[in-house]
Amino acid sequence: MPHILVAGKLHPSGVALLHDATRRGFTFDYIEEVSEPSYAPLIHRADALVIRTQPLSAATVALANRLRVVSRHGVGYDAVDLPALNTRDITLTIVGDVNSVSVAEHTMMLLLSAAKRVLRGDNSVRNPAHWGWRNQLEASELSGKNFLIIGYGRIGRQVARLALAFDMNVRALDPYLASKGWPEGPVAPVTNLAEGLAWADAITLNVPRADQPLIGAAELAAMRPGAILINTARGGIVDEAALADALRSGHIAAAGLDVFDVEPPTAANPFIGLDQVVLSPHIAGLTAECAERMAIMSVQNVIDYFDGTLDSALVINTFRPTTEKSA
Numbered sequence: 001m002p003h004i005l006v007a008g009k010l011h012p013s014g015v016a017l018l019h020d021a022t023r024r025g026f027t028f029d030y031i032e033e034v035s036e037p038s039y040a041p042l043i044h045r046a047d048a049l050v051i052r053t054q055p056l057s058a059a060t061v062a063l064a065n066r067l068r069v070v071s072r073h074g075v076g077y078d079a080v081d082l083p084a085l086n087t088r089d090i091t092l093t094i095v096g097d098v099n100s101v102s103v104a105e106h107t108m109m110l111l112l113s114a115a116k117r118v119l120r121g122d123n124s125v126r127n128p129a130h131w132g133w134r135n136q137l138e139a140s141e142l143s144g145k146n147f148l149i150i151g152y153g154r155i156g157r158q159v160a161r162l163a164l165a166f167d168m169n170v171r172a173l174d175p176y177l178a179s180k181g182w183p184e185g186p187v188a189p190v191t192n193l194a195e196g197l198a199w200a201d202a203i204t205l206n207v208p209r210a211d212q213p214l215i216g217a218a219e220l221a222a223m224r225p226g227a228i229l230i231n232t233a234r235g236g237i238v239d240e241a242a243l244a245d246a247l248r249s250g251h252i253a254a255a256g257l258d259v260f261d262v263e264p265p266t267a268a269n270p271f272i273g274l275d276q277v278v279l280s281p282h283i284a285g286l287t288a289e290c291a292e293r294m295a296i297m298s299v300q301n302v303i304d305y306f307d308g309t310l311d312s313a314l315v316i317n318t319f320r321p322t323t324e325k326s327a
C-alpha cells in the first residue's frame, strides 16, 4: 500500500485523515519541519508527498524513486520543479478553491490597512509624542476608487465580490481568460496592463509567480501617483527594490504585502523600515478554517489519486485517469 510523506505542519484534521487512511493500509511519515534537507532523507520510501510552500527541487525528486504524486497544501507551486515531476510522470495536485475566501479577506484587510494608514495610526497611539499624526495620516476611502485585480481566477473573483461591497469600481486583467470568455457580472476587463495601471487607484496581485517580476520600476512609474499596491500572491511578482523606491518617493502611497522574495525576510528587506507598508507573514490562507480545509484537501487528493478518483480540476499535470467532480 502507498506510503505518504507529509513535509510541513498540517491542521489536526488532516492528520486525522491520515490516521483514517492507515486503516485501509496507507502508511505515513509526518514531519513539521519544512526545509528540504529535513524531508529529503525520508523521500526515498514515499509514494506520495504532501508539501507546504518549501522548495521541491529536481535533486530531491531524483531521490524519490517511488514517488507517484505530489500534493500541494495550497495553490501556488512555483517552488516545485515541475519539469522534474513531468519527466517521471509524477502527478502534481493543488487544493483548488478552498483558500479563495481567506486570501480574498486578507487582501481586503491589507487594502483597508494601507488605505487607512493603520500602522501610522497605531504608532501614534502607542507613542504619545505622535498623537498629532492623526491630522496628517492622509487616509482614504475605498468607496468610489478604481480597483484593478490582476489575475481573475478563483481568488481574484472573491476579491471582486468583497471590493464591490465597498462600492469600489472593480476591473480585472487576466490574459488566460481571453480564450475562455470573460465571466458575466459587474467586473469588466481592462485590455492590457498599461491601461489597468493608468486607471487604478489600487491594484491587487492574484496571479502565480513567473520567471520575471510582473511589476517592476516601469510598471510602478506607470501607476497613478498615490496608488496602493497589494500582494498576497508571491514575492517575486513585484520587484521589491523598485517598490521600496516608489514608496520612498511617495509615488506609491502605501502597500500591503503578505509575501516576499525571500521568506522569512532578512533584516535587509527594504520594507521593514517603511511604515506606509503593512506586512504579514504569508498567512493569507492560514485562517483556522482555511488551514483545516487545505490540510484535508491535500491529504484527500493523495487518497483520491490512489483510488483513481482524483478531481481533474485539482491536477496540474495529468498522467493517470481522473474524474470531473468540480462544477
Ligand SMILES: O=C(O)[C@H](O)COP(=O)(O)O
Pocket: 051, 052, 053, 054, 073, 074, 075, 076, 077, 099, 285, 294
Ligand atoms: O500556495 C498557497 O496556497 C499558499 O501560499 C499557502 O501555501 P502553504 O500552506 O503551503 O504555506
